[in-house]
Amino acid sequence: IAGITQAPTSQILAAGRRMTLRCTQDMRHNAMYWYRQDLGLGLRLIHYSNTAGTTGKGEVPDGYSVSRANTDDFPLTLASAVPSQTSVYFCASSDRSYGTGRTSTDTQYFGPGTRLTVL
């Protein structure tokens, strides 16, 4: 593994089904994030985790849950998928939990994304 991986690459899901998107990083970054990207909108943060064992809500958390049992993994779960959750989902990680200006360790590195369609 090099960087961040996500699985699956894409998925078509029936409404009402439960789905977990997987994210794994091997950079030992303490902070991880889940974003969704929709046409015409910027990436929007769903949930974040500053360190293993802690999570927080982002801009659009409703309908999603996360867990952070260890440093490397940060799964995103849709308990009961709805069509409005059709989107491209990106996982990201950064060395620092808080932005401190010019340091490169603030940089967020993104996984390749999961394209999810809910019918």
Added chain:
Amino acid sequence: RKEVEQDPGPFNVPEGATVAFNCTYSNSASQSFFWYRQDCRKEPKLLMSVYSSGNEDGRFTAQLNRASQYISLLIRDSKLSDSATYLCVVNPPGGGYNKLIFGAGTRLAVHP
């Protein structure tokens, strides 16, 4: 008003042209600024950070105007490989985490 606003484009330019994008942000207390590049159906990748004094990386120049709350990206001698969507990203204070606000992106198409 959106926190970060960009012209969606597309900007269609010939190879060798100079092209500039602007981006405005609403939170005057924002501390860090970045340009990310996103290729079609790929993940965003950091292109460059934007410093108060302005900074240059090869053909790319980024500038910050705090008084007017905008940042810019200038690309000189455009290459076909520069075709992508460029995301303006701002790091406002607060939130309790390394908060990034992304613009919707400006699409650049460089043609032969």
